Amino acid sequence: MDRTFLKQRGVSSWWEKAAFFMMTVGICFKVTASLPEKEADKIRYIKDQYISEKGREGDFQEVLGNPHQAQAVLFVFTSMTCPVCARFYTEILPFLKEYVSEEKFAIILRDYPADPLSLKASAMIWGNKNLALRLKREAYALSTLPEFTWIKKTEAESLAKLERYCKDLCASDHEKKNIEHFLKDKTLLQALFNKRVQDKKHLNITEVPTVFLFVKQEPRKMITIHDALDLPALREAILKATGK
16 A cells, blocks of 8 residues: 555554555455345344444434334445535535434434544544534534635644534533543544444445435335435435335
């Protein structure tokens, strides 16, 4: 892997290089990768990890509606440094929220770090669980504005800028200290990374954003939405799945 490319992405230590290689190998060797798992295996994983009571808000994800009860659940896997993911959050998600209902439709927004910077950014945000969802939305919104974006040339600059933004939203010194603490919390970083590896293995995710609709009614199926910014296609799939 090109060392210059790694330095540009802020990858310096040996463990970050190893982690970054593991995280991107599925994309690098996409042509020769093994066939995706069977649909039934994917559905089983989705039901066990996200649809059951184990899949709760705060577990590196945002939940809108009730996935346990809803007829259809939209899964969105995003990365903090992905510009298309940021546009999805700011341009598309507000319209999709209109379809959320207790028995019909729910949305699960999963963190899926695509590089070391996004991994550390997610750790900084999820360390403060009470503020996590607000911090995440603000971070995505800011990254779409060139004059305010926190994504800079180096990892250090980017994290410092995001840290300042996050601290500005904190109401207490305790919350501000949490921002600093969890950025360096290797346990949290490892938990985020492990969850990402599991999702990639079981769902064959090779890019962000990845969006698919899980329909519970027989025959159960997962519908892949190839363009996360295609609002008409998303609406059509949701309406067809929920019968609205």
